[in-house]
Amino acid sequence: MHNKKINKYVIAKEQNTFLRKIQGKARKSSSRDVKLFDKNRNDTVYLPIWLIMNELTLGDSIHIVKLMRESLRIKLAKKFGCTVKEFISWLECINLVRNICCHNGNLIDIELVTRPKVPTDFKDLLVTIDAGNKKLYTNNLAIIICIIVKLMSSINPKYRFGNLVNSIGRLLDEANSSGNYGFKSRESILECFSNSNIGKMSKI
Numbered sequence: 001m002h003n004k005k006i007n008k009y010v011i012a013k014e015q016n017t018f019l020r021k022i023q024g025k026a027r028k029s030s031s032r033d034v035k036l037f038d039k040n041r042n043d044t045v046y047l048p049i050w051l052i053m054n055e056l057t058l059g060d061s062i063h064i065v066k067l068m069r070e071s072l073r074i075k076l077a078k079k080f081g082c083t084v085k086e087f088i089s090w091l092e093c094i095n096l097v098r099n100i101c102c103h104n105g106n107l108i109d110i111e112l113v114t115r116p117k118v119p120t121d122f123k124d125l126l127v128t129i130d131a132g133n134k135k136l137y138t139n140n141l142a143i144i145i146c147i148i149v150k151l152m153s154s155i156n157p158k159y160r161f162g163n164l165v166n167s168i169g170r171l172l173d174e175a176n177s178s179g180n181y182g183f184k185s186r187e188s189i190l191e192c193f194s195n196s197n198i199g200k201m202s203k204i
């Protein structure tokens with residue numbers, strides 16, 4: 001299921017599993033609209049898409065992207081200016097971050113076990129290490145910030161990141177430099193947001 005083409009048998013099996021999961025969500029849902037539909041449905045087996053979307057978790061939505069036809073995944077990824085592998089990698093990273101935040105986990109000092117694909121425009125801003133013949137980019141907070149900025153710039157180019165920039169700035173002190181979080185320098189942090197509307201922020 002991870003960024004690869006899947007044969008028709010596996011897709012059909014995954015679709016059936018997913019649809020059964022949706023039926024289970026419908027039975028447990030507290031949504032008034034879902035209960036009303038479930039009570040009045042005649043020959044309809046599954047919930048319509050406008051009701052299903054309200055019942056899906058972020059993980060469910062990512063699973064749908066993985067099940068998509070390759071041509072549709074390519075079209076979707078292009079909307080965010082990336083490849084399919086990059087897009088799925090970023091979505092999985094965001095889902096992990098979401099789960100950490102929901103369970104009050106430590107996001108500030110995170111060290112990702114699986115490194116997501118690095119957005120090309122942000123590579124020069126990140127700390128790297130030499131691992132033999134391969135250069136590895138940071139697996140700290142910085143890569144997550146870069147992914148968020150990259151995705152958000154496609155969703156809403158006018159989104160204001162001022163609060164996020166200020167929060168990152170408050171993390172920096174004599175004991176914690178930008179490098180501790182995966183950015184090459186303080187300037188790199190601001191450059192990460194340079195194409196975004198961050199208000200009057202000029203330094204951190």
